[in-house]
Amino acid sequence: MKLDEKGGLQDSSQTFAYKTRRNSPANPIIVLHTDLILSAFTEADMLRLCKGLHYVLWMQDKMLLQEELADRISQLLLVFSNEEEKVLFIQSTFKSLAKEWNHIDRWRMDKFLMMMRRVLRVLFKHLSSLKWKKSIRDPYWSAFCRTTMSPDRSFPDGLKFHFASLILDELDNAGGMNKKQVTACLKPFADLLAVRSISDYMFDSIIEEIFATILHQKSEEVVSRMESDGAGEESPPGIQFDYVAIGQMLFDVGKKPETISKRRKKLYELVKKFDIAAKDGDPYRFEVPVPEIILLVLLKLKTTPKYGDPPVVL
Structure with missing residues (x-):
């Protein structure tokens, strides 16, 4: 991945897809970390970035590397320097996934569902570390309302269903609420x-x-x-x-x-x-x-x- 003269991303999706052909999930992520530090992201930039990440995972067929790659992609949330870009990353990730949803075959679906869970897990752990402060939490929920909790019928119901099936588990896993x-x-x-x-x-x-x-x-x-008879152990905190x-x-x-x-x-x-x-x-x-x-x-x-x-x- 390269930066243009204005510090923007150049053809991020094609660059990521090319790099994954070497079957090493680390390479594009390492390059991406450098670019995230140097770049200020617009919404268009973030959508291109997330489209590239989508195809990185799409092209990875080895199960263990899929899990590693899903973890690395989700951890990118923490690389962004401010909450506005983090919110944009979450929103763009779901928008990109929604756009490609109907093209994901049944052999590839599991790894994208796994990535979605990992992204939510990292996000909720991040919010938990900030005590679920309302001023920080609300923009993320607004992003959900534009994507995975949107009444818009053009956003796939299957994706919304999977989000609904994950949220209680991952809120419980993050804790602190x-x-x-x-x-x-x-x-x-x-x-x-x-x-x-x-x-x-x-x-x-x-x-x-x-x-x-x-x-x-x-x-x-x-x-x-x-x-x-009420004499058992107390239920675990959750x-x-x-x-x-x-x-x-x-x-x-x-x-x-x-x-x-x-x-x-x-x-x-x-x-x-x-x-x-x-x-x-x-x-x-x-x-x-x-x-x-x-x-x-x-x-x-x-x-x-x-x-x-x-x-x-x-």
Whole structure:
């Protein structure tokens, strides 16, 4: 990779792709580190850079080198000198991936999904080291709202689904969040549920991968505690949720006039489950239905029989 007279990038995607033909993932990354220190990046520069990185990974077929390369690409986030360029790198990475998404064959898909996870992991660790400060966190979430949390149907649903499936795991892995911060990070997903233009697939994916997952985790905690009679070891520290706040957030989305009626019903069912979770109950507890005849018999048995009354016949 070379710099032009203005300090910009020259043909970054072609340069990276050429260098990877030597099957050494380190070479283009080492050169890139030098250029990142020397260059100020525009959005166009960053998109070219991320397109080049995309094809670096595309052309690497050896599994171990794919993992090393995904790690190196994700670590590039930390090379940029300011948060504005870091945000631009994240946004451009997802835009580049979205542009090429429909051209990725099934043999190559896994390595790009892995890269996406590694990028989020490095980003969230970075934000955790900064105590998830709102002024720093919000620009990244705004970038997500333009890409992986966007209602734009031109941005692939499959990519959005994978992002939704990763975010709770990687937030938990990064740690350092309080309940209020967790709720703030989940709010864009809740807001997306009110958008009429999103597909049913995307709506159901957000419900299952985000909100139902939170409830299932609570259910497992309650069941585990009941099985140990409350005397077991405390659950390991992890991401904590404000069930009241999340339930209220979903209720507010459900009552919006633009929310589709059949989706509103699903949202209100979730709200009821979050209310149970907020009371430290099992949101997925199954009550065995009692046949009506048994209920009638029990009701009769509760009544004190008088002398001469006929016996209860089942």
